[in-house]
Amino acid sequence: MWPLGNRHRRPVERGEQPFDPFEDDDTQETGSQVTQTDSAETRAQIEALISRMGEAIIGQRDVIERLVIGLLANGNLLVEGLPGLAKTRAIKALAKNLECDFSRIQFTPDLLPSDVTGTEVYYQTATGSEFKFDPGPIFANVVLADEINRAPAKVQAALLEAMEERQVTVAGNTHKMPPLFMVMATQNPIEQEGTYPLPEAQMDRFLMHVLITYPPVEDEVLVIRLVRGEEAAANAPKEDTAKPPRPALPQEAVFAARREIAGIHVSDAMERYMADLVNATRVPQDYGPDLGRWIEIGASPRASLALDKCGRTHAWLRGRDYVDPQDIRAIAANVFRHRLGLSYEAQGEGVTPDRVVEELIAQVALT
DSSP states (O other), X not given: OOOSSSSSOOOOOTTOOOOOTTOXXXXXXXXXXXXXXXXXXXXXXXXXXXXXXXXXXXXXXXXXXXXXXXXXXXXXXXXXXXXXXXHHHHHHHHHHTBSSOEEEEEOOTTOOHHHHHEXXXXXXXXXXXXXXXXXXXXXXXXXXXXXXXXXXXXXXXXHHHXXXXXXXXXXXXXXXXOSSOEEEEEEOTTOOTTXXXXXXXXXXXXXXXEEEOOOOHHHHHHHXXXXXXXXXXXXXXXXXXXXXXOOOXXXXXXXXXXXXXXXXXXXXXXXXXXXXXXXXXXXXXXXXXXXXXXXXXOOOHHHHHHHHHHHHHHHHHTTOSXXXXXXXXXXXXXXXXXXXXEOHHHHHTXXXXXXXXXXXXXXXXXX
8 A cells, every 4th residue: 555645656667657646637537546535534534433532531632542543453452540530431432433332341250251251041942942152241342341350360261262362162162253343451450359460471462551540630620521511411301303423433444444554564674673672672681781670571472563553553543654663652652561571670669661661662773
């Protein structure tokens, strides 16, 4: 796929007429023009989705964009934040404005794997008896796994298997997930009692780890007004002249965006830059004494794949058909945050994964 703007054009081959941006020919419509028109329409639809989510989530533009990047990159997200910071609301805002089936699973210590995946149910009919599969809440397009760290290991494993394999196996039968399938798991970082922290190997299966922090004071005032307005609208009498709900984003727009993102150009230098960043987490002592003291376990090849997917998606959202270093750096913390094993020394000094990523970006050169 070639660049969409006029700043970058493919080389003119021998015998071919050069491109004239001011040419107006109503009698011919080239495939390139159709592609650019479709691409602009797809991007406008995705931007409209981000705008609608922003109407429900105040002051969390980066979080909204990361959720959309996860959707377009066909990955699963781990969303972490203190209570009351709109983790669940943000995910619901995405599902509400998307043409999809939404499912929420409230994880608790007594949850069973069959409560997530479904089970075989015995049915007695007039002609005999049989077992039929009763799908669980995992069979949806957007699945909210609320407080995933409250469920025991077996339930977490059942969910993560569906995330990784895009299928579940019950009673020897395999059941596929729908084409549009995304898990967004939330967890509370301060809860300790009655929780089962995700092991590092399972955390690695999440494409990105998104943090939600406290909003600024100005945004919190807007949050108060927003919720007050929602309460007033909910208690107002229903009128026949009420505006119809706005149409949701069709799933085909998501698939069209994914096709375009698959064609985003990644240069050899960008590929090497991503690989160097990941490799630096495995031999941190070669990139400075601080990194050598801080990092105990480096990132897996899943980190390289996540940098590539999310970097291309970030570039596409910026209207470019090529990846530059800023795309990689913008999503690096989300990709590395849950994949780095920090040493006891780093934890004792209060060094966060984000601080480690900042140092990685400062030390790894773009060759």
